[in-house]
Amino acid sequence: MGSSYLPLELRPYPGRVATVSRMVLATVLTMLLVMVFQLPNGFLAVFYAFAVPRKDLRTTVRNGIAMALANMAGIAVSLTGIALFIDYLLLHFLFVLFAFFVAFFLTRILANYAAALGFGVIVVAAASVDVIWSLPNPLRPDPGSIFWSGFGMMLGALVTLAIEWLAGSPMASDRHETQQRLLVPDAFANPEYLIFALKGTLAAAICYLVWTALAWPGSGVCTVTCLLAAPPTIRGSSRQKLLTHLAGLLFGGVVCGIGSQIWVLPTIDSIFGFTLAFAVVSAIAAWASTASPRFSYFGGQMALAYYLTIFQGFGVNPSLAMSRDRLMGILLGILTMYLVYDVGPPWLRSVLPWGTPIRSRLRST
Numbered sequence: 001m002g003s004s005y006l007p008l009e010l011r012p013y014p015g016r017v018a019t020v021s022r023m024v025l026a027t028v029l030t031m032l033l034v035m036v037f038q039l040p041n042g043f044l045a046v047f048y049a050f051a052v053p054r055k056d057l058r059t060t061v062r063n064g065i066a067m068a069l070a071n072m073a074g075i076a077v078s079l080t081g082i083a084l085f086i087d088y089l090l091l092h093f094l095f096v097l098f099a100f101f102v103a104f105f106l107t108r109i110l111a112n113y114a115a116a117l118g119f120g121v122i123v124v125a126a127a128s129v130d131v132i133w134s135l136p137n138p139l140r141p142d143p144g145s146i147f148w149s150g151f152g153m154m155l156g157a158l159v160t161l162a163i164e165w166l167a168g169s170p171m172a173s174d175r176h177e178t179q180q181r182l183l184v185p186d187a188f189a190n191p192e193y194l195i196f197a198l199k200g201t202l203a204a205a206i207c208y209l210v211w212t213a214l215a216w217p218g219s220g221v222c223t224v225t226c227l228l229a230a231p232p233t234i235r236g237s238s239r240q241k242l243l244t245h246l247a248g249l250l251f252g253g254v255v256c257g258i259g260s261q262i263w264v265l266p267t268i269d270s271i272f273g274f275t276l277a278f279a280v281v282s283a284i285a286a287w288a289s290t291a292s293p294r295f296s297y298f299g300g301q302m303a304l305a306y307y308l309t310i311f312q313g314f315g316v317n318p319s320l321a322m323s324r325d326r327l328m329g330i331l332l333g334i335l336t337m338y339l340v341y342d343v344g345p346p347w348l349r350s351v352l353p354w355g356t357p358i359r360s361r362l363r364s365t
Helices: 005-010 016-037 042-051 057-085 089-109 113-128 143-167 191-214 217-229 238-267 271-289 293-310 320-343 358-364
Strands: none
Touching: 005 271, 016 042, 016 143, 016 271, 042 113, 042 143, 042 271, 042 293, 057 089, 057 113, 057 143, 089 113, 089 191, 089 217, 113 143, 113 217, 191 217, 191 320, 217 293, 217 320, 238 271, 238 293, 238 320, 271 293, 293 320
């Protein structure tokens, strides 16, 4: 990386300003709707509105609908697991591991990564709002919270679809599209997908066990971080990948998130002021996420960390302790993924690094 790396990544190109504007509008409208309807875990809804892949109107609609439908399936699976296994610790733990495995496996075998994201995030998030064994009064997942959190995610995707439709995003110019597949051609023949899922399950299980052993509810986002940190291919060495994750966490969570809580929120006395600050940070993250694949994940990580700190429930979060807990959870997930995929023994890292071309599949969908 030379001195011209950042200027090249951040320079405008045709359509970038319009895309960023629509991303910011989608996140702001989703944030306001979450506040109005008082939906739990509002950061997930806003992050969904941010993360819906935007290539052209046709693919955006397809990806948004896929995310919403997959999210509904994830809610059904999560609620079924709670109903059947919540009173049986061993069976419930095995169900959690199964949920982790399915979520990671689908990120590799589904042809549409947006659908895998829609299913996996709600399943892993629901599995992580779980029994904390070391507490005198264990926390139990709230099915209503899981349902309404999932509804918020679908709301974020639908808001994005509406904005893209009204904005008149250009349709794809290539009329000779290949027939859409549900699964990649070698879904059950390529052992790399299975190995990747096992590695992801191991990383998420380590985070889950550390989190429950510490009885630290706020850090439960570590398992979701494992899923979100896994799919994108980031060019460069494993150290560069780690630095990309950590830089997004630091800038989004500490500088923008906690910085806003300390210096910006005390000066704001209306929803307009908060919305303006929220839109500015979202615009910075969106601009970074529309760069090339080697830098775009920084924008996604920045957005996730910022939304987690500033918008944890269905309103503005002024608690520095909560922000600290959430950021430590993200850090735990990032470091665990790094250790399992890049630093672990050969049987963990020799067969599959972080990099089958998921992002290239994402662009093609």
